[in-house]
Amino acid sequence: MAVARILLIDDDEDFRTSVRSLLEAYGYEVFEAATGEEGLSKLVKNRPGAILLDVMLECCSEGYGINAAIKYQDAYAEFRDVPILMVSSIQETPDERFPLAGEVEMIRPDWYLTKPLDFAKLLSLLERCGCSPQHVSTSG
Secondary structure (H helix, E strand, O other): OOOOEEEEEOOOHHHHHHHHHHHHHOOOEEEEEOOHHHHHHHHHHHOOOEEEEOOOOOOOOHHHHHHHHHHHOHHHHHHOOOOEEEEEOOOOOHHHHOOOOOOHHHHOOOEEEEOOOOHHHHHHHHHHOOOOOOOOOOOO
């Protein structure tokens, strides 16, 4: 079975631990980063099939900058097609939060999920973007 690789970039250690545990139970390989800089480094090193990205990392909007870097900077050109699923406690999507910003396209992720995370929806979206391993039974 091929293992789907997920990069989880979030500064909340408890959130990372719980999401990693759930994803690993479904057969995903999860790489964690607590900062945007660490996330970009792990992106290059681990080549994930999808990215779960928080908005608020070192500052209140850093996730948007990481999203833009991956989608628009030449240094990350080979990762432009990696789906970004933004997961945040901010309830408004970038389009709702910045309705008049002409550059909103640069910070818009492929999907936007809110915390608390709807795990069934996350799994469905990962499957939709082609990043879904076979379910691994956790019963013994």
